Amino acid sequence: xxxxxxxxxxxxxxxxxxxxxxxxxxxxxxxxxxxxxxxxxxxxxxxxxxxxxxxxxxxxxxxxxxxxxxxxxxxxxxxxxxxxxxxxxxxxxxxxxxxxxx
Amino acid sequence: xxxxxxxxxxxxxxxxxxxxxxxxxxxxxxxxxxxxxxxxxxxxxxxxxxxxxxxxxxxxxxxxxxxxxxxxxxxxxxxxxxxxxxxxxxxxxxxxxxxxxxxxxxxxxxxxxxxxxxxxxxxxxxxxxxxxxxxxxxxxxxxxxxxxxxxxxxxxxxxxxxxxxxxxxxxxxxxxxxxxxxxxxxxxxxxxxxxxxxxxxx
Numbered sequence: 627x628x629x630x631x632x633x634x635x636x637x638x639x640x641x642x643x644x645x646x647x648x649x650x651x652x653x654x655x656x657x658x659x660x661x662x663x664x665x666x667x668x669x670x671x672x673x674x675x676x677x678x679x680x681x682x683x684x685x686x687x688x689x690x691x692x693x694x695x696x697x698x699x700x701x702x703x704x705x706x707x708x709x710x711x712x713x714x715x716x717x718x719x720x721x722x723x724x725x726x727x728x
Numbered sequence: 729x730x731x732x733x734x735x736x737x738x739x740x741x742x743x744x745x746x747x748x749x750x751x752x753x754x755x756x757x758x759x760x761x762x763x764x765x766x767x768x769x770x771x772x773x774x775x776x777x778x779x780x781x782x783x784x785x786x787x788x789x790x791x792x793x794x795x796x797x798x799x800x801x802x803x804x805x806x807x808x809x810x811x812x813x814x815x816x817x818x819x820x821x822x823x824x825x826x827x828x829x830x831x832x833x834x835x836x837x838x839x840x841x842x843x844x845x846x847x848x849x850x851x852x853x854x855x856x857x858x859x860x861x862x863x864x865x866x867x868x869x870x871x872x873x874x875x876x877x878x879x880x881x882x883x884x885x886x887x888x889x890x891x892x893x894x895x896x897x898x899x900x901x902x903x904x905x906x907x908x909x910x911x912x913x914x915x916x917x918x919x920x921x922x923x924x925x926x927x928x929x930x
Binding site: 628630631632633634635636637639640641642643644645646647648650651652653654655656657659660661663664667670671674675677678684687688690691692694695696697698699701702703705706707708709710712718719 | 740782786789813815867874918
């Protein structure tokens with residue numbers, strides 16, 4: 627049981643690291659959003675694995691359901707912001723978002 | 729090697745490799761494609777972990793909803809069919825090294841935990857859902873009941889070891905419902921604002 631839990635946690639760790647690197651290196655705004663989705667999925671894998679292999683019961687699954695719903699909401703708002711940014715700057719490159727720089 | 733572990737290895741490899749491909753690929757359309765593969769394989773991993781309702785919700789909401797939204801965002805913001813915004817190779821090398829280091833740190837901290845000796849016998853020797861109402865991965869009814877505030881998988885009679893009985897998730901469910909309504913109104917307002925200004929200016 628502990629070995630299977632360990633392999634689930636490793637999958638979650640790989641997803642998390644890939645998401646963080648994606649958020650840090652992509653200059654496309656939509657790419658940054660995809661990195662956020664990867665990070666949230668890594669957290670979901672961990673929650674479901676703990677719900678299956680520990681005495682947590684159903685709590686982990688309910689938490690991952692909430693994460694899925696909140697990720698959908700976050701994607702909607704972030705996409706609306708990205709569209710507004712594209713309308714103002716005619717590009718989606720996040721390096722061009724430097725209007726607030728001192 | 730049993731069929732379960734074979735399937736787990738296959739889908740875990742698909743998840744990890746396509747997550748790496750999301751990071752590597754340059755055009756944003758290919759990133760969206762690899763993200764679909766990665767999220768779908770994650771749903772398969774959920775099915776393998778006896779969480780069939782969460783897996784179905786992952787397929788419906790993530791792969792069917794959020795990714796379609798992201799692809800719409802790609803179509804509405806790309807000036808050409810294969811828009812490339814390159815990162816410089818030096819940044820890519822540094823990011824790869826930092827990523828490997830970060831993965832090693834997480835791996836070391838995961839393997840540093842001795843799951844057998846965690847306090848309170850946290851790791852179940854068998855699936856904790858087996859002897860309760862969520863046996864064989866049929867989690868639809870327990871998940872729905874706990875969203876309504878009932879916990880069929882926990883003993884609520886107050887026996888136990890003196891802990892407070894675990895209540896359900898009715899209040900978070902309501903908060904998330906209101907939150908979704910607010911988010912929808914806010915997203916519609918944000919996406920509309922510029923267009924109405926242009927219309928009034930012209």
